[in-house]
Amino acid sequence: MKKLIFIILLLSLTLIGCEKEVIRIGVVTTLSGNNSDIGVSMRDGFLLKVNEINDAGGINGHKIELIIKDDEGDINKVKQITQDLIDQDIKILFGYETSSKKNAIEEFFGREDLIFMSPTLSAYELSNIDDNFFRVIPTNYQQGETLGHYANKYSKKTLVLYSQVNANFAKGVYEGYADTFEGEVVIKAVEKGILELEEDILLWYEGMDSLMVVMNPNDTLLTSQVFYRNNVETNIYSSNWGMAANAHQTGGQSIDGTVYTSLLGDDSYAPYKRFQETYFDRFNENPSFATIYAYEAGIIITEALKQADSFDGQDLKKAILELDVQEGIISDLKLNEFGDIQRENLIVKLIEGKLIYQE
Amino acid sequence: MKFKLNLKKMMLIVNTTMVVVPLLIIAFILVNYARSFLVGLSTDYNKQVINNIKVNIEQFFYEPERDMDFIKDIIIDGDNTDFIEEFLESQILIQNIQVLDEEGIVSATYNMETDYIGFDYSNQDIYNQVKNSGQVAWSKVYIPLGANTINMDYVLSVEDQVIIATINLERLNEIFVETTSRSNLIVGVTDSSGTYIMNTDFENVRMRTKDPHYSGGSMEFDRVTIFLDEYYATSDYIDKLGWYIATYQPVEQLNQRLNYFVVFSSVVIILMALITMFIGLKLNSTIFSNLIAIVKKTKAVREGNYRFIIEESRFFEFNEISHNFDLMVKEVQSRQSEVLSQKSKIEDMNKNLEARIEERTADLNTSNAKLEKTLQHLKETQNQLIESEKLASLGNLVAGLAHEINTPLGLCLTIITYLQDRTIENNKKFQINQLKKSDLTTYFNSAIESEQLVSDNLHRAIDLISNFKLITNEQRNVEKKTILLDDFLLNIIKGLNQELEKSNITLAMTCEEDISIETIPLSLYQVVMNLLMNAKMHAYDDQAGMINIDASKKDDQAIIIIEDYGSGIDEENLKHIFEPFFTTKRGQGGTGLGLHIVYNTIKQNLNGNITCDSKINHGTKFTITLPLNLENAMS
Numbered sequence: 001m002k003k004l005i006f007i008i009l010l011l012s013l014t015l016i017g018c019e020k021e022v023i024r025i026g027v028v029t030t031l032s033g034n035n036s037d038i039g040v041s042m043r044d045g046f047l048l049k050v051n052e053i054n055d056a057g058g059i060n061g062h063k064i065e066l067i068i069k070d071d072e073g074d075i076n077k078v079k080q081i082t083q084d085l086i087d088q089d090i091k092i093l094f095g096y097e098t099s100s101k102k103n104a105i106e107e108f109f110g111r112e113d114l115i116f117m118s119p120t121l122s123a124y125e126l127s128n129i130d131d132n133f134f135r136v137i138p139t140n141y142q143q144g145e146t147l148g149h150y151a152n153k154y155s156k157k158t159l160v161l162y163s164q165v166n167a168n169f170a171k172g173v174y175e176g177y178a179d180t181f182e183g184e185v186v187i188k189a190v191e192k193g194i195l196e197l198e199e200d201i202l203l204w205y206e207g208m209d210s211l212m213v214v215m216n217p218n219d220t221l222l223t224s225q226v227f228y229r230n231n232v233e234t235n236i237y238s239s240n241w242g243m244a245a246n247a248h249q250t251g252g253q254s255i256d257g258t259v260y261t262s263l264l265g266d267d268s269y270a271p272y273k274r275f276q277e278t279y280f281d282r283f284n285e286n287p288s289f290a291t292i293y294a295y296e297a298g299i300i301i302t303e304a305l306k307q308a309d310s311f312d313g314q315d316l317k318k319a320i321l322e323l324d325v326q327e328g329i330i331s332d333l334k335l336n337e338f339g340d341i342q343r344e345n346l347i348v349k350l351i352e353g354k355l356i357y358q359e
Numbered sequence: 360m361k362f363k364l365n366l367k368k369m370m371l372i373v374n375t376t377m378v379v380v381p382l383l384i385i386a387f388i389l390v391n392y393a394r395s396f397l398v399g400l401s402t403d404y405n406k407q408v409i410n411n412i413k414v415n416i417e418q419f420f421y422e423p424e425r426d427m428d429f430i431k432d433i434i435i436d437g438d439n440t441d442f443i444e445e446f447l448e449s450q451i452l453i454q455n456i457q458v459l460d461e462e463g464i465v466s467a468t469y470n471m472e473t474d475y476i477g478f479d480y481s482n483q484d485i486y487n488q489v490k491n492s493g494q495v496a497w498s499k500v501y502i503p504l505g506a507n508t509i510n511m512d513y514v515l516s517v518e519d520q521v522i523i524a525t526i527n528l529e530r531l532n533e534i535f536v537e538t539t540s541r542s543n544l545i546v547g548v549t550d551s552s553g554t555y556i557m558n559t560d561f562e563n564v565r566m567r568t569k570d571p572h573y574s575g576g577s578m579e580f581d582r583v584t585i586f587l588d589e590y591y592a593t594s595d596y597i598d599k600l601g602w603y604i605a606t607y608q609p610v611e612q613l614n615q616r617l618n619y620f621v622v623f624s625s626v627v628i629i630l631m632a633l634i635t636m637f638i639g640l641k642l643n644s645t646i647f648s649n650l651i652a653i654v655k656k657t658k659a660v661r662e663g664n665y666r667f668i669i670e671e672s673r674f675f676e677f678n679e680i681s682h683n684f685d686l687m688v689k690e691v692q693s694r695q696s697e698v699l700s701q702k703s704k705i706e707d708m709n710k711n712l713e714a715r716i717e718e719r720t721a722d723l724n725t726s727n728a729k730l731e732k733t734l735q736h737l738k739e740t741q742n743q744l745i746e747s748e749k750l751a752s753l754g755n756l757v758a759g760l761a762h763e764i765n766t767p768l769g770l771c772l773t774i775i776t777y778l779q780d781r782t783i784e785n786n787k788k789f790q791i792n793q794l795k796k797s798d799l800t801t802y803f804n805s806a807i808e809s810e811q812l813v814s815d816n817l818h819r820a821i822d823l824i825s826n827f828k829l830i831t832n833e834q835r836n837v838e839k840k841t842i843l844l845d846d847f848l849l850n851i852i853k854g855l856n857q858e859l860e861k862s863n864i865t866l867a868m869t870c871e872e873d874i875s876i877e878t879i880p881l882s883l884y885q886v887v888m889n890l891l892m893n894a895k896m897h898a899y900d901d902q903a904g905m906i907n908i909d910a911s912k913k914d915d916q917a918i919i920i921i922e923d924y925g926s927g928i929d930e931e932n933l934k935h936i937f938e939p940f941f942t943t944k945r946g947q948g949g950t951g952l953g954l955h956i957v958y959n960t961i962k963q964n965l966n967g968n969i970t971c972d973s974k975i976n977h978g979t980k981f982t983i984t985l986p987l988n989l990e991n992a993m994s
Contacts (some may be wrong), residue, residue, distance in 0.1 A: 031566035036502075040567045051571055054584070070566050229477045252463065252479020282574045284601075285552045351483035 018300045020061040023311060025050075025301070026085035028078060029095035031070035035165070036215055038097045038241075038290040045069060045291035046094060048279075049298025050118060059305045066094075071101075071187055074103060078104040091115060091313055093300065094288040097290060098241075099123035099169030109133045113313040115320070117301055119132060119149055119293035124172040125129075127340050133312060134320055134339035136296045136328070140239070142171050143261040144176020146345040147212065150259060150358065155210035155233055158182040159225060161201065162214035164191045166241070170214035173239045179214055190215060194222035210235040217242055221255060228254030235259065240345075243355075259358065262348040265330035266357065275329045294330045300335065367647055374639040382628050389624050395681040396615055397620070398591060405593040405606040408546060411538050412604050413597060416548070419531045420600070423452050423493070427524050428465035434458060434469075436515045439986065443469050452526050454510065460523040466520075480523075488513045489521055497600055500528065500556040502567065507554050509564060532557050532564070544606045545590070549573055551601035570605060582610070649677040656684060665692050741939055744952055764824065765916055767816030773808040774816075781805055839989050844910050844917055851887050852908070863903035864895055870910035876917050877988045882964040889957050890921045890981050897944070898925025898979060917985045933973055965989065 030233065033071035050064045058064060059070045067085060071077040078101050082093060086108070096105055096118040102125070109131040116133045124141035127135055151158060158181060162170030167189070178185045188204050190197060201223065206213065209235045210228070213220050220242035227234050236258040265272030265326055275295070279287040287295075303326055305311065308319035315341075326333040331343050347353040392952035430446055434456060435437050447453060447470045455471040463481030481488040485498045498512035510529040514521060535557040539546040548557035553573030555563045562568075572583050572592065583592050589610040596603055649672045660664075665688055672678050785802045786796035852866055859866055887908075894906050909920040928936060935941045936957040942951030961967045965985055 036567070043566075044569050047569070047571070068566075087470075225477060228479075252481055252482055254477070283552045283569065 014242065020058070021062075023059060023064045023092070023305060024090050025066055025092040025094055026082070026328065027063060027066050027068040028071055028081050028085070029069075029097050030066070030073040033073045035098070036070075037217065037288070038083040038120060039070075039095070041154070041288040041290035042097050042294040045119070045287065045294030046298050047290075049295050049302065052354045053298075059302060060226040062305075064283045064302075064305075067122045075104050082108065085116065085145045091311065092117070092316070093119070094297070094301070096121050098166050099172065100166040102126065102167050109304050110200075111313070112317075115224050115301075115313050115316050120290055122172065124176075128338050130338055132317055132339075133147075134300070134335060136293050136298075136300065136333060136335075136339050136341050137263060138341065138343055138345055139176075140172030141176035143239050143345055144173040144178070146176075146261050147173075147239070147259070148177040148180025148346060149349050151177070151210060151212070151235075151237055152180070152182050155181075156239075157208045158183065158185050158212050159205050159208045159238070160185055160187040160212045160214070161190050161204075162187070163216060163219060164189045166214075166216075169239075169241065173214045174212065177237075177330075178354050183210075190219065194219050194226065198226050202230060202232065205234070208234075208279070210237060212237040213242055214239045215242060220258075224255040224258060242285065243289070243348075249250040253351075255350060258350045260348050260350070260355070262355065262357075263293065263330075263349070264346070264355070266346065267268075269330065271327055272329050292329045296333055299326050300333060301326065366650075367643070370643050370646075371640075374643060375636060378632050378635045378639060382632050385581055386624065386628050390621055393620050393624075394613075394617055397616055401591060401613060402593055405591075405608060406595075408539060408544060408606055409593060409595045409604045411546065412535060412546065413595060415534050415538055416531065416597060416600070419534060420450075420497070420513075423450075423524060423526050426450065426453065427513055427515060427522070431515060431517050431522055432934070434522055435520055437467060440469070451530055453513075454525045454527045456525070457523040459523065461519040463490070465522070480521075485512070486521060489516045492516075498523075499552070500550040500554070515892050528556060532561070543612070544608050546604070546606045549605070553603070556602070570603070572605070573603060583607070618755050633763075645673065649674060652706075653680060653684065656681075656688075658686055662690065671898070680714070728789060741952075749795075758829065764820045764962070767819040770816045771813045771820075774812045778809045780808055798889065839879050840876045840881055841875055841877040842920075844876050845870040845872060847880060847883070848908060848910060848919075851884060853892075855888070855891060859895060859906075861896055862901045864899060865892070865905045867905065867907070868908040868910075870908070871912055874910060874912045874917055875987070876985060877990060878985060879964050879989070882960045883985075886957050886960055886983065887919070889953050893953055894921070894923040894925065898923040900926070911985070915991075916988055917989045919983040919985070920980060921981040921983075922978060927975040927979055928971075928973040928978050929975050933967070933971065936971060937969075961985075 027043060029042055029045060030036045039172055047066065050066055053059065054063050067088070067090060069081045069085070071081055082105055085093060091113060092107075092115045093105075094117050096102075096116065097120045097335075099121055102121060102123045105116065105128075109126075109129075111132060114132055118133070118135045120137045120139075121135055122137045122140040122143065124139035126135075127141075148283040158177070160174045162174055162175065170189075174185075178187070183323060184209065186204065186267075188201075194201070196304050207353065211223070213236065215223065215224055215238075220238050222234055226238070236255070238258055238260045240261050242258070243262070257336055267273055267276075274312070275292065276287060279285075279291070300320060304316055304319035304323055307323065308315045310316075320335060320339065321337060323335070333341065335341055347358040349358050350356075392861065412924075426446075430443065434443060435458070437458075443456065449457065457465050457471070457475065457478075458464040458467040459480055463479060463483075463486050465476050465480070468475050471950040475490060485496055487993050493516050495513065495515040498514060500509055500511050502508070503510050503525075509532070511526045511528060513524040513526055515524075516522075535546075535548065536559070539559050544559065546557075546559050547555045547563065547570060549570045550556050553569045554567050555570060558564050559569075571585055585607070590607040591610060592605060592607050594605040596605055624701050652670060652672075670681075672681065769805040778784050781802050785794055785798055788798060848868055848870060852868060856866070891906060894902065894904075898904060904923060904925055907920070907922045909922070911918050932941075932943065936954050939952055939955040941955075958969060961969045963981060966989055967983060967985035971979060971981050
């Protein structure tokens, strides 16, 4: 009898022992409020990937747990939440969707025990630095460059309006634009609501033939409404931010003809098409760029976790950098030695509610 | 060796087993079915919760639809702004109204900033859907800019215009919270993209979380895992809105209920077991105290103590046993005293019996002595008889011899008498000279013939006497002597031939030559004679027959077989033929001692053996075995 009890206990212990350690990943992003579209989409994309991995048995048996935190768009909270997660011994941090959050977390990038992965933080200042920050989005500066090249064909004078809320991102974009655009550039920060600034905007625009906006989708829409309402014809160039969460679809005629740098893929690229169809089948809506980038970032993290010697920061960093080329949704995924991705931006134009790729 | 069982231990084991095993089976069934029962119960309850939410949602949307149907024409007229504003102020659900012209551009707004005039809805699916179908539609749920509320648009077309009424779902959420607050469940309502628009945890709504199990417009699942936690899920679909309602009940919660149930059941079962076992043990103990009392009584009776107190038991059966035992003991007691009395009688009888036995033994001893005397007398008589028989046989021999000798001597006398007569007659004639030559010739011839006859007969007589002498000499001399067996037997045959010839009995003998045997010839003679005479008398009853004598040597023994082919001896008589005085011819001259003498002579004098084989009507065969050297054999 004693033997039987001993065997049962031993078996129980063995079974308990079979439960492998859970990999905890902190997700910090804006999930509520005015600028939550990217955060929500990003979270959904990452969640999709993590759920797929967990459903397939996890990373070599280790399940992934996401600790999702809403920073409510408050930069101070971003830092606080990040610190709290680090204090909870969480080594992998995901999110930080906009360049505005760079300053809040930059101080942690040097820590060798941590890994930061942002799908969409494009601040070019973080390029070419050997740190623990990784991303799958091209830099904001590259976006500006792409738009500048395109604008050279159609415009001579551009009024640049950027959101002061995300000045970090905007700076990279307009600097890239200004450095590339051969015509005149006037740069204005938007610090109030668009409707309050309507007259100022029209004033600033006098003598210009084109408008470059680096603002959130709603402000981009409202700005286009200002020009539409006042019957001022213009070429509008927007960073990808302006088309986040598919907001351009609600703009109607006012926003028709707007040119974006697209972080979305080419419909002819099979993985992209497949992902879009699968996503639509499941959620009855199209995936936003943030969803796609978050999913791609998920591919990098989970593959690296599979191949890393341990889940420590340094082993994981090594695994991320040594990872073979992975099939992404928009293109193949391969990070360079600084943890940045090399991929081209596309130019799309909104024509009758649809985004048409431009050569 | 049989395994000895202890009834008390056995009863204890059986009692415990009968209590514990059924309870274990009940516990097993309870635990196994409790889960599915609880899951079923929870699922039913969860479905009820979903149904309540569904009813509430449908009721919720009825009100704006009804109100908008009432006011739509007034809105299209566009002249009654104040009335519409008042209407909206009285509304809890409808927040604001937009009117779109035939191109989908916002042409008028109520209860919202006029900045929205000019917004273009022409590319939006819902606008086109309502515009083209002329029917009403509900938009997807959305969170308006800068607000933490959830809105939906109720879109309806009136003539060529479209009215969009924005509905705040906050009230719906309040109703939802009221409905679900007591359910202890995670309940969520998602829009057609799977994004929560209502949830018991409002954070999921605020952060626009998608239901992790929403897939392709379907939520069909029973048990799901969200990150690391498992849930039992139930879901339903609101067709009109494209919404889903899902409930998630943590498996852990159910497990806690199950654990509570199991613990409660276990306590009840253990208590039941303890009570039942207590009652069982108590009962056992009572039964055993009664049993032990009975055992003590039996022990007391076994030890001869019949005085014990009869205790009254609570059990009828034990009282019955006690009562019966008491009767039994009394019966035993009575029988014992009877036995004791009988025993003393028996002892007395035994004493008498011993005296009688002694008396009888004395009688028997006396009888024995008498018998011994009689036996002695009988033996003596037997010996006398044997001696008589021996003498008789000797007499016979002498008579035979006399008869044999008498015959030649008589003849001689007759011849001599005749010759005397002839001599006297011739002498007279000679004297008177009348003797003629022929007379003399005749006389001489007669004389010669007579002399010859006399000579022959005298020779015969001499032979006879020689033989007799031989026998008598040896009879006198009982000491052993070495003889040639064939000569010896031949002499006996010669002596008997005439006797046997009278009865036409042929005697044949075959004997190996030169069998030299050291024996007592007289004894052997008596034996052979007896057997031959026996054959003549009994086998052939003095009628014609044949007797064979066969003598041979084997190893250091001589074997003499005397066999006749006469009437034979039956099996029963054969057993007794060597016994003294056994005869079938009693009263006809038989003494019954002949074969007894033969047997004794061979056994005692000749140290040999004799056996007899016989079959009725086939004859009898006596086989005599004698040692070749009597002296060696006796030593």
